[in-house]
Amino acid sequence: MVAPEPAARPNDLMGLSEEEYGRVLAILGRSPSLTELGVFSVMWSEHCSYKSSKKWLKTLPTTGPRVICGPGENAGVVDIGGGQAVIFKIESHNHPSFIEPYQGAATGVGGILRDVFTMGARPIANLNALRFGDPSHPKTRHLVAGVVAGIGGYGNCVGVPTVGGETNFHASYNGNCLVNAMTVGLAPADRIFYSKAAGPGNPVVYLGAKTGRDGIHGATMASAEFDQNSEEKRPTVQVGDPFTEKLLIEACLELMATDAIVSIQDMGAAGLTSSSVEMAGKGGLGIELDLDKVPMREPGMTAYEIMLSESQERMLMVLKPDREDVARRIFDKYELDCVTIGHLTTTGNLVVKRGGKIEADMPIQPISAQAPEYDRPWTAAPRKQPLAPASVPTHDPAAALKTLMACPDLASRRWIWDQYDYLVRGHTVQRPGGDAAVVRLPGSSKGLALVVDCTPRYCAADPETGGAQAVAETWRNLTAVGATPLAITDNMNFGNPERPEIMGQFVGCIAGMRAACTALDYPVVSGNVSLYNETQGQAILPAPVIGGVGLLDDVSRTIDLALKTPDEAIILIGDTAGWLGQSLYVREVCRRDDNSAPPPVDLAAEKRNGDFVRTAVVQGKVTACHDLSDGGLLVALAEMALAGGRGFELKPDAGRVPLHAWLFGEDQARYVVTTADSAALLKAASAAGVPAQVIGRTSAGRDLTLDGRLLISLHDLRVAHEGWLPTYMAQEL
């Protein structure tokens, strides 16, 4: 075979370092062709190779009695009994969304959907975690509008409900927004599809949309910092077509019901390159592709462009011999392309032909086996001191509550979720706005609880505590709706890992996550890393976003946070020390800089308190339940009042804790519940060693009172809470 023509040594090495380029020369024993260099460049990009993060990701717990497949495949797979498995993953589309918010966010949703249905799962729910810059920054409103419309535009059209999510604002995201999308799917546990290719000679089949010039080198773009010219990278952002994706989902699931498929992989980041290299590589085989057969949108595309295009809604499959007709019949029904573009070989090489010429002929195994892996230097963040409640000014609780409920991080997200179809498929039991979304499993009494969460200001102040807190909070959210937490997917969003203090944040967050996952029997089954979220040296607040999945054996036992009935006892579960460090009270009400430590996470208390609450929920002992987080106790109570359209009478019993710290401290491992039988619940709590105290009663009216004094009426609270985001978004873009 003729070796492909070597490229002139390019000036910028397509994002590879000099040392990495040296590895390429050593592997090939010659200079790479342009196409070969492109393949190495994307496969060894941070986005595809995890070269800075791999060392630390390996330390996370990834196994458990229910885990069918952990990280390394397209998505994680967890057994939920009854012959079913839940398949889920979260993935970032941060860089594209900042450059082109609508398409960036839309294709983020499309990409994560494909990761899930490529494994044989019917997608049943989407969630998303968003971070935007300061609301006063000129770009923020434009990004919020575009990202939300993009997520809705794609998810609504494919008919997968967007059931939950979270959104925060902070100036550190001014130059780098975060768009993390999560998909949850359902599959028969014995019909999971993997990417490992097998059977030399088997046809390699291209499915779905045609290939164009969009998104070329997107993965490389997502592996570098932004500078003042980032906007010029718009051509590297892909364009989504949710209609084609919907057809692709149906066609793939129909084909998966036959016995035609050996392996399947979606064409995500790095497109045809990563899908072919990963499939053949996992099978220890070679693959030969004739690019002339690839369905193309436009003429004149080169091998380099075809291999690196990130055009959306495409899949690659290896079929069993003589099953191509089965696939073609199904794809004809949906009017999608289905073309054999190559076959598996025993050479171990990726061979790419275009116009009769060999454009690449390179060994596959070394691409992963000799991929760079870095142990980047890191420095631990300096320990911060706790903030004594006595040193924090007291403010009128009524005014403080109103300020908090209307602040950008706590104001109602209704403006966002109103734009998402959270009902399609007809199984949404708990809608957006609660602790966790709950979807019923079709034809079963079971349900899944789903949530995404992270508190970046805690992670910045103390990465290890912040990492543990993010995991614990999702576990608590699932618990609050009565679900047994099963496993998580993580989306690690950080700045430039070549800076030791950023790498230190990463290492710290991983350590905290590891501790929490281990203590809570809550393994990591999939995830994604997004580094270089940094513009002109300004890094984002670290955001290890956690997507949690829990199981309800009887979905009808779930409860929400709404106050329902007058004159029920309100009970606070968990210890309150009045931790104001890194609280929203200090930031939003006192408006002061906060260089103190975030609330500590006591994992044993989390487990003990959570297990008690979950049992009480599923046994019907409580009538409402809400976990305590941002804003503390009074904010949680206000949210419960708004959800139920009912007021409460709060009787503080703060003991040694100053009132403002009791009301607004963000101590962890806490919940608020309501019950008609407080004596029984307190007795059970005492027996379980769980702190619990009655702190008030639900009222017949619509006022929120503290020690008999009016805090705010439900109407005024609602106006403040619901008003901020629509008012903000109604201003000029």
Place this chain on the structure above:
Amino acid sequence: MKSAVIVFPGSNRENDVADAIERSSGKRPVLVWHRDSDLPNVDLIVLPGGFSYGDYLRTGAIAARAPVMQEVIRRADKGTAVLGICNGFQILCESGLLPGILLRNASLKFVCRYVGLKVETSQSLFTHRYQAGEVLSVPVAHGDGNYFADPATLDRLEGEGRVAFRYCSMDGDLTPEANPNGSARNIAGIFNPTKNVLGLMPHPENATDKLLGSTSGKALFDGLVDSLA
């Protein structure tokens, strides 16, 4: 009651409505792919919600010209009950079975929320289980639900008792705030002249199960079973 749900490329609530029909009738509808030449003999034809043909061109415009629609129109003309929900309503308007058109929402944004829905008449095979004036809680989920027709057409629809549902507050007031998309005269659903064809934007099929928050829509499907069984 025998029923069929037509599935176009991009339909996405075909199973939601099939579930609702099965809940009321005990019998699962046949799902008919748009290219299947044979539409079985049924008592009820449903055009479901979704994004047929990706909403490209105009919502419902391409589906309205699908071959199967010729047969749907023929059956409708012969008196078969036809229910078009959301995208199905858009298709019915584009096919000429119902007057008017659905424009982009006045907000220019997709909207998913529970709305108040006032039953305008109980005099139809779809609504006879309701009381006229009754207020239902039913979700909407659409980007193009802004019903538009010229004033003469609107007057005729009202005069002939062909307005099926209007958006209203939970107290039953026909306010602009209760109108999620800017529809003319708060109209949410209309009949053809013989009232065997109903198109509506809200999703009664997603309000047929207590666990999911509302059962307001169930009487529509129960009523169809009464009328057509």
